[in-house]
Amino acid sequence: MPVKSREEIVFQILINTFLVVFLLIILVPMWRVIMMSVTPLGYAAEDTSFGMLIPPWKWSLEAYNQLLTHPNFINAVWNSVQITVLGTSLSLFLTVPLAYVLSIKTLPGRGILINFILLTYLFSAGMIPTFLVVHELGLTDHLAAVFVPVAIGVYNVLLMKGFFEGLPVELEEAARLDGASELQVLIQVILPLSKPILLTIGLFYGVFYWNEFFYPILYLNDNSLMPLPVLLRNILMASSLNEYVESDAFSAAPIQSLKAAGVFITMLPMVAVYPFIQRYFTKGTLTGSVKQ
Amino acid sequence: MKKSGFGRSYYIQQDKTVTEKTTILPAAVPVIGMEIPWRERLRRLWRAVWRHRWLYIIVIPSITFFIVFKYWPLFNAQIAFKDFKPVLGVVGSPWVGFKHLEAFFNSYYFSRLIGNTLFFSIAGLILGMPTAIILAVALYETRFNMIRSIVQTGAYIPHFLSWVIMFGVLLTMLSPSEGLVNEIIKATGGKSISFLTSPKYFRWVAIFSNIWKETGWSTILYYAALMGIEQSLFEAASVDGASRLQRIWHISLPGILPVIMIVTLLRLGHILDAGFNEIFVLYSVPVYSVADIIDTWVYRAGILEFKYSLATAVGMFKGVIGLVLLVVSNELAKRWARTSLY
Numbered sequence: 001m002p003v004k005s006r007e008e009i010v011f012q013i014l015i016n017t018f019l020v021v022f023l024l025i026i027l028v029p030m031w032r033v034i035m036m037s038v039t040p041l042g043y044a045a046e047d048t049s050f051g052m053l054i055p056p057w058k059w060s061l062e063a064y065n066q067l068l069t070h071p072n073f074i075n076a077v078w079n080s081v082q083i084t085v086l087g088t089s090l091s092l093f094l095t096v097p098l099a100y101v102l103s104i105k106t107l108p109g110r111g112i113l114i115n116f117i118l119l120t121y122l123f124s125a126g127m128i129p130t131f132l133v134v135h136e137l138g139l140t141d142h143l144a145a146v147f148v149p150v151a152i153g154v155y156n157v158l159l160m161k162g163f164f165e166g167l168p169v170e171l172e173e174a175a176r177l178d179g180a181s182e183l184q185v186l187i188q189v190i191l192p193l194s195k196p197i198l199l200t201i202g203l204f205y206g207v208f209y210w211n212e213f214f215y216p217i218l219y220l221n222d223n224s225l226m227p228l229p230v231l232l233r234n235i236l237m238a239s240s241l242n243e244y245v246e247s248d249a250f251s252a253a254p255i256q257s258l259k260a261a262g263v264f265i266t267m268l269p270m271v272a273v274y275p276f277i278q279r280y281f282t283k284g285t286l287t288g289s290v291k292q
Numbered sequence: 293m294k295k296s297g298f299g300r301s302y303y304i305q306q307d308k309t310v311t312e313k314t315t316i317l318p319a320a321v322p323v324i325g326m327e328i329p330w331r332e333r334l335r336r337l338w339r340a341v342w343r344h345r346w347l348y349i350i351v352i353p354s355i356t357f358f359i360v361f362k363y364w365p366l367f368n369a370q371i372a373f374k375d376f377k378p379v380l381g382v383v384g385s386p387w388v389g390f391k392h393l394e395a396f397f398n399s400y401y402f403s404r405l406i407g408n409t410l411f412f413s414i415a416g417l418i419l420g421m422p423t424a425i426i427l428a429v430a431l432y433e434t435r436f437n438m439i440r441s442i443v444q445t446g447a448y449i450p451h452f453l454s455w456v457i458m459f460g461v462l463l464t465m466l467s468p469s470e471g472l473v474n475e476i477i478k479a480t481g482g483k484s485i486s487f488l489t490s491p492k493y494f495r496w497v498a499i500f501s502n503i504w505k506e507t508g509w510s511t512i513l514y515y516a517a518l519m520g521i522e523q524s525l526f527e528a529a530s531v532d533g534a535s536r537l538q539r540i541w542h543i544s545l546p547g548i549l550p551v552i553m554i555v556t557l558l559r560l561g562h563i564l565d566a567g568f569n570e571i572f573v574l575y576s577v578p579v580y581s582v583a584d585i586i587d588t589w590v591y592r593a594g595i596l597e598f599k600y601s602l603a604t605a606v607g608m609f610k611g612v613i614g615l616v617l618l619v620v621s622n623e624l625a626k627r628w629a630r631t632s633l634y
Contacts, residue, residue: 125365214572
């Protein structure tokens with residue numbers, strides 16, 4: 001390493017300041033959400049919000065208590081969990097074989113299959129014609145309407161295909177010579193080596209389903225089927241407590257805390273899973289997308 | 293035996309005769325050659341198909357998905373040229389030609405929708421991309437590994453938050469009653485501003501919250517490209533007395549130029565996708581004039597006002613322009629960056 005010149009020191013100070021400021025811009029709003037969510041009644045109204053950047057003198061978990069004991073809220077969480085688990089499973093079940101088959105260069109008809117799929121990526125019929133299909137299939141007002149019509153993401157298929165293509169061909173050939181069928185090759189040779197990409201794509205699908213907001217509004221009319229993001233949006237739009245938490249007019253938590261607590265609970269699964277998967281997804285995303 | 297470079301290559305080591313056997317395997321690729329009669333070629337093709345039969349079987353569900361949810365809607369899209377009545381069905385409704393497209397072109401919201409859509413896309417690209425590049429360069433240049441990994445971890449998180457969560461976060465910052473920004477404005481003697489419902493500010497709130505959310509994530513590609521630059525280039529430059537900024541300007545930026553071009557072309561290909569989910573969550577009646585994009589309008593016209601045919605026609609219009617843009621930008625990518633976008 002060359003001797004640090006003055007210029008170098010100034011440069012390092014500048015870019016590191018930039019990085020820290022950037023990080024603060026990302027973290028301060030999220031931090032403030034957490035602080036607001038534990039603010040007790042009477043605190044938020046009389047104090048300025050500057051106080052809410054540091055932990056409030058008094059804090060309470062009343063907002064969480066209220067949300068997590070409210071039947072509507074629990075129901076929305078349950079809907080979201082179902083959509084996320086069923087949706088991610090279905091998506092992986094449909095994406096993995098497709099990506100694997102597309103990665104076999106010797107497959108007759110591979111080109112046709114790729115074009116068949118790329119065409120849908122390049123041109124889509126749009127919202128209304130798809131809405132009519134879902135309606136004709138009788139899926140409207142079933143949770144399945146929220147995840148079945150969007151089960152395969154073409155981009156995810158291409159990412160996974162890229163990963164499979166990067167695996168050494170010798171492995172598959174050797175397994176085939178040992179008498180393994182195509183299915184056995186996929187299940188016993190390819191999948192065990194594909195943990196990074198399975199976790200990455202699984203996370204992408206999981207996040208997508210957990211965050212789904214528009215399709216529930218589009219395809220579901222029954223309020224009891226609505227997932228967490230839809231309920232959260234309603235809570236966020238509520239100007240007074242009574243609108244959405246009807247029975248708790250004499251609540252011990254201010255409406256701002258309820259909103260913030262709702263945001264934090266919706267955020268929580270992402271933030272909790274994220275550190276475990278982070279080291280996989282950068283790897284998975286890059287190996288799939290950057291062509292050699 | 294070629295070394296595969298993979299840790300778990302025991303399948304290869306197991307049997308030393310593998311290589312010899314491999315050469316005996318019949319070629320699965322159709323043989324190119326005039327000599328082979330078609331009957332023989334057909335036979336080979338059938339053998340290859342039969343050998344891969346399980347592969348065809350396991351993609352049946354995925355293919356069914358595409359037929360039902362991607363190709364059936366294409367068939368339904370014919371209602372763009374019909375007066376669709378739910379009782380008559382897609383096939384039974386009467387043809388009306390380009391009536392709906394003409395109605396769209398002649399309406400006042402045509403220029404408004406196109407204008408808003410392009411504004412969100414282009415402003416987002418012009419402001420968002422340099423931010424991401426600067427962040428990637430800073431991450432690459434910092435000598436403090438700790439800062440780098442913390443910033444990377446923190447900056448990726450917002451990408452995984454939905455727009456509803458973003459709406460909640462924005463409210464804690466921008467709401468007139470308790471938003472932090474408005475608290476600061478009030479504390480310095482100003483009047484609080486309702487950013488999200490004011491036509492003057494809405495567009496910028498939408499653009500900057502998108503930058504806030506996606507900048508960290510979009511550095512991944514630039515950062516990887518920076519990591520791929522030959523270290524010796526930087527060393528040679530520093531021997532020649534190049535300053536830090538000169539090295540960034542003459543080595544780092546040219547080094548990631550192909551990635552910058554690919555990303556730009558990809559974004560231009562999707563220029564009509566101005567972020568439906570974002571606008572749909574954030575907008576409200578007072579800001580329709582500056583916020584309404586093609587997709588949000590299609591939703592309101594088609595689903596809320598039951599103008600199925602008109603909304604489909606507008607969606608088709610967007611789809612066709614999008615197709616042309618994607619194909620053109622892919623051609624440009626092939627020519628300039630020697631890569632293909634899809």
